[in-house]
Structure formats: C-alpha cells, structure tokens
Amino acid sequence: MKIQKIYIAISVLVLLFSFSCKKEFLDKPYLDQIAPEDYFKDDGQLAAYTIGLYGNIQPAGFGGAGYFAADVTTDVMCAWTVPAEYTDNQYKVPQNGWSWNFGSIRSVNYFFDKVLPLYKANAISGNQELVKHYIGEAYFIRAMIYFGKLQALGDFPIVRHPLPDQSDVLIAASKRAPRNEVARFIISDLDSAIMLMNDQSPDGRRNRLSKIVAQVLKSRVGLYEGTWEKYFKGTAFVPNGTGWPGATKDYNKSYVFPSGSIDNEIEYFLTQAMDASKAAADALDASGGLVPNTYYMQQDPAQAPNLYFNMYSATNMTDYKEILLWREYGMSLGIKNTKAAYQGTDGGGAGVARGMVDRFLMANGLPIYDAASGYHSDDSIQSAFKDRDFRLQLFMKTPGQLNVLYHSANEDHVVTTELVPNVTNVGSVGPYVTGYMSRKGMSLEGIQWSINNQGSTGDIIFRGVEAYLNYIEASYEKTGSIDATADKYWRAIRKRGGVDEDYQKSISHTVMTKEALNDWGAYSGGQLVDPTLYNIRRERSCEFNSEGYRHADLKRWRAMDQLITNKYHIEGFKIWGPMKNWYDPAILVYNDPNNNNNVSDPARSKYLLPYEKKTSDLGYNGLGWKKAHYLEPIAVHHFLITAGTSQKVEDSPIYQNPGWPIVADQPATE
Secondary structure, three states, X not given: OHHHHHHHHHHHHHHHHHHHOOOXXXXXXXXXXXXXXXXXXXXXXXHHHHHOOHHHHOOOOOHHHHHHHHHHHOOOEEOOOOOHHHOOOOOEOOOOOXXXXXXXXXXXXXXXXHHHHHHHOOOOEOOHHHHHHHHHHHHHHHHHHHHHHHHHHOOEOOOOOOOOOOHHHHHHOOOOEOHHHHHHHHHHHHHHHHHHOOOOOOOOOOOOOOHHHHHHHHHHHHHHHHXXXXXXXXXXXXXXXXXOHHHHOOOOOOOOOOOOOHHHHHHHHHHHHHHHHHHXXXXXXXXXXXXXXXXXXXXXXXXXXXXXXXXXXXXXXXXXXXXXXXXXXEHHHOEOEOHHHHHHOOOOOOEEOHHHHHHOOXXXXXXXXXXXXXXOOOOOHHHHHOOEOHHHHHHEOOOOOEOOOEOOOOOOOOOOEOOOOOOOOOOOOOOOOOXXXXXXXXXXXXXXXXXXXXXXXXXXXXXOHHHHHHHHHHHHHHHOOOOHHHHHHHHHHHHHHOOOOOHHHHHHOOOHHHHOXXXXXXXXXXXXXXXXXXXXXXXXXXXXXXXXXXXXXXXXXXXXXXXXXXXXXXXXXXXXXXXXXXXXXXXXXXXXXXXXXOOOOOOOOOOOOOOOOOOOOOOOOOEOOOHHHHOOOOOHHHHHHOOHHHOOHHHOXXXXXXXXXXOOOOEOOO
16 A cells, blocks of 8 residues: 555656746756655655656557557558648647657656666665666666657667757757667667666566566567668768768767678677567566467357457456556546457557458468469458458457457447448447458447546556567568577467468568558568568567557658658558448449538449548548658757857757758648
8 A cells, every 4th residue: 555655645746747848959857846855765666766767668559449540550450630741741840848858767767867876886775686676667768768769760869868958068968979879778678678678567467567578679679760761861860861960960970880891780780680689589488478369250148259369358458468568447446448448349540450460371371363372362451361361360350350258238339230331430349440440449338438538457558469569570570591499489470360370481472563552661671571571570460450669660761762652541440342342332422512421432443442532631632741751850948058159050959851951831842
C-alpha cells in the first residue's frame, strides 16, 4: 500500500512537471517542484518515479482501436482521410510544437541528477538489486524517448542533465548531434539498462521492464539506424552526405564518423542489432519460445482456444511468455480501453488494404500469382483467404464467422456473427473503410465489447518474435546471406504462422515486378530489392500486420521514393466483382451529381478505392511523396527562441531538416 501511494503521488508530480513548465529553449523545469529534496532515498521511491515515466514507452495508437490501427499512415491500412504526408501541400512547417521538445527527457535527466550521486554514495536504502534495476529502467526510458526523436527528426541535441536558466547555456545545448551519434547515445543508454536491470520483471508479471526488453529495443535501434544509413547513404539525410544541412553550422561542418566512415557506421549498427537480437531470442527460447498456434479460429466454447489469437486480447498477459512487456487495464486499476470493441466492429475507422492481403503467401509457401499456388481468387473474402498463410485467416474478419463465444449481461455493441462488410455507413455497424478488416485484438468475450471505454484487454508493448525478425533482417543486410541462426528463426516464425517453412521456395517463386504493384516494401531508394530481402520484409509485414511497425519500417527502408513520380492508389476488396451482389444496388452510390458518393466508381477500378470516392478527395489522384517527408520539419518557434537577441532564424544553432523551409505553414520544397 505504501508503494502504491508513493507511485500515485510521484506520477502526479511527473505529469505536472511534464506539462506545466515554461516552453522556452530546452523547456527548463522548475526543479524544486518535481519532488522534495529528501526524495529518492529508498528503492520504493525510485520504483514509483520510474513507473510514472512509463507513458513514454506506450505504443502509439489511432482512434478507439489504439495501436491496432496505427498503420493507417502506410500502404497496408487506411482511414477515411489521406495522411497529410502523402499530399502535395497539406504537410507543412508548424509555427510551434511537434517533436522538437525536451519535457520527457528533462524528467529522466532530473532522476539521474538526483539518484546517481546517491547511488554512488550508497545512500539509497532497500533492496540494492532493485535499486540498480530502477536506475536501469530510467536508462531504458531515456533511450526510448530519444529513439522517438531520432525517428522523427534525425539529428538531435544530446542532453544528459537538467540545464540552468541561462540563455547562453540553453542556446549552446540546442546544437544538433549527427543522427548516428544520437543512435550511439541510445545504444549506450541501453547497454547501461541491460547491465543494471534484472533478467525478469521485478513485479513477476512483466508489467515492468526487464533485461530482455532492453535487448529487443537495442536490436530495433541498431537495425533502424543501420538500414537508414545504408539506404540514405550519400544523401542529405545522413551526416556528410550531399546537401546535409548539418554542414552549414560550424560545429558540425568538419564532422568525422567515430568509426571512420559511414560504411563502418552501418556495419557497427547492424552488428549491434544482430548481437542484441540473438541475446533476446536466446532468452525467449529458454523461457518457451513463441506462443503456439492451433491453426483454427475457435468457433465454439467447448473448443480449445487458440492462444496465438487470444494473446492479443488477453486481460492477463502474464502467461504468454512471448509478451515481454505489457500494460494492464481493469476496474481495480481504474483504467479501461475500447480496443477489443472497435476491433470487433469497424476497426476504429481503419481498414486493411488489398496490398496487405495480397502479400500473404499461400499455405504452401507460394505467392498468389504463381501458377502452381492454388489461389482461389479474390471474388469473395472467403475465397481470398482460403488456403492462405494462416495469419491471414486468423487475424482477418470473414463474414459468417462467430465473433463472440462468451456472452455477458454487461456487453454492448456486440456483433455475434460477422456480417457482410458495411462500406457505405448504412446500418448500425460500420463503416468498413476498405471492406477488409483486421480482428487482431478482438475479444471473444462479449463483456469486452464496449465502446463506452469499459474494455480491459491489455496492451502489448514488446513481443519476443521481434528479436527473431530483427536478427534475420540485420544479418542479411550485413552479410547478404541467411546464416544458420536466421534460418532457425525464420522457420520457427513460418511454422507458427501456418505457412510452409521452406522460405527458399517462396524466394525462388517471387517476381519482384508483381510484388511491387501493391507493396512499397519492394523498393528502397526507388529501386526494387532482391527477392530474398523482399521476403524478409514480407515476413515482417505479415507477422506485424496491424501492430504499428510499418511506418517506421518504410521510412528506414527509404521505400517511398517511387511515389515521387508515380502516385499510388490504395485499394480495398473487389467490390465490383461478385461481392457487389451482397448489397442493395440503391445504397452503392458512385455517380451522384452532387458528389455525395459513398463508394468509388467501378470505371476507375473493380476494387474499392477508399481515398477516391469523390473528386474532391485529397487522394483522388493517388498518394504521392516528397523526399523531405522522411523527416519532420522543425517548428519556426524553436529557431526564433535560440537565435539570441537578433531573433533571426539564421543565427540559431539549429538547422532545418532537408527540403523544409524555415517558414511557418509552408510545404516542403522537394
């Protein structure tokens, strides 16, 4: 009870600290308002403070479906409106805000400045293993925060301590470190976390961090930076590349890579990814490996449950060893969510694209276009899914299947049997954006089907299979071959997924020009990748379908260059084939003289075009891209407040990201 009260108190302090501070320079805090001077004196106080920072590692979400709808900003899933980054002029430089901020970093640095001197002086009482562990948690959290900055902005200031309220100090601290230095800083923090944290979560439930989670994040960071530098090598998006804006500032213009060259940096990061992912995978294997798949969708309460499906909607995820870190919800905790309800109904306004469906292999390991594949066509949802990779069958909705097996008097908005996709918003359930809908995270328990924020299914924050996937990709990117370890991991993933383990069969039958029609991951820098690398990316996409990984993957692969000259048209299911007979023709409106259409014109495509129903739709002519969009712009305000007394943006130590002007409300120039 004492720990719980401390946790609540310090969580409130941290939240107040994060949102009430002066928004100037590096968001300097009023340090004396965070916690009393005699705080951080025992392990319980450290535990309470670091758990108060866990919001920084929660997965990003979209709408009521949470992180299960986070892929709407990519080619595999879409919402009702086109993301601004794929338009010609809707993605603009902000005046204020966005990712250039330091509030969360400041909160962790305050912890270090207070705790590390006490730790070195042996002045923190309690269980010393836990003291070390909670310090390790702080290193992990700072690494996670900085990784978000790296992904959004690239080069970024490295700030290790809270700073005094002195303009010259704050301006100097605004200097951007080259992105590889930021990534090295993140890995250094993760090395500290790995050294300090326990092998197992101290709560025994994996609601708190552990060493294996830090290893997985380290592999993620290494893979991200290694592949980013590989595919953007020589461009303005990496240090010392042509047009790199860092060279315009004296403090970066003579930059030298710590390893001697960008090629050595790439090798360093990929090696870090390989080593960390193997360590995590070994630990996962020792605890039981991947959650098993029964290869059927449970349709009767008397039938044994499919743990692979249930893992995503469990209220208690402790028994699923593949889940390395999760967030708990429930009445006793006073926190609820709507994920299961929205995944059971309209996906929170997110639909799965045809391109995502088509990339799943047949169960025999062959692509659907191969003459020997046995593909049954996409004339219906049922035929499109038949005999496919079982992940497609398990995690996608099919009309006629039972959605709820365990009913409750408290349930609402329950759709017991899956209906024909409502794509027109006529009726009580829907609409379905693309006709194809994910059910990953849907619960078979009716009590979880509440859109009034009454659900209590957990959030998966880290899942062990990522270690397998990170190793496979990092090792191939580094060596150009599949080694014995990658072979073992890949076969395990495919076996659990319900597809032929022989990935070489899939590779040998892959035709890249066909894959490129509906998968941006077929490209890097505007060029088609080789079939082996593509199948590695395919595996990652299929395993992580609807889990929010896709946007970061596409950016690090530099997989949108082809959209600069060839706009892309996202498609849904084949509404203008036999499935049109599922609907009353009167409700399918595509040629309304007032442009009030609710489906796309069959003359444009036999597939539903979710962004192209009306001529006024921003995506009516397809999705495009600008190179600048690989990174966010920095808001004008940050240049002005670091420019000193001149208030001229050119006097700021900050430089803008490639292709973006330092003028508010303006789109990228290239």
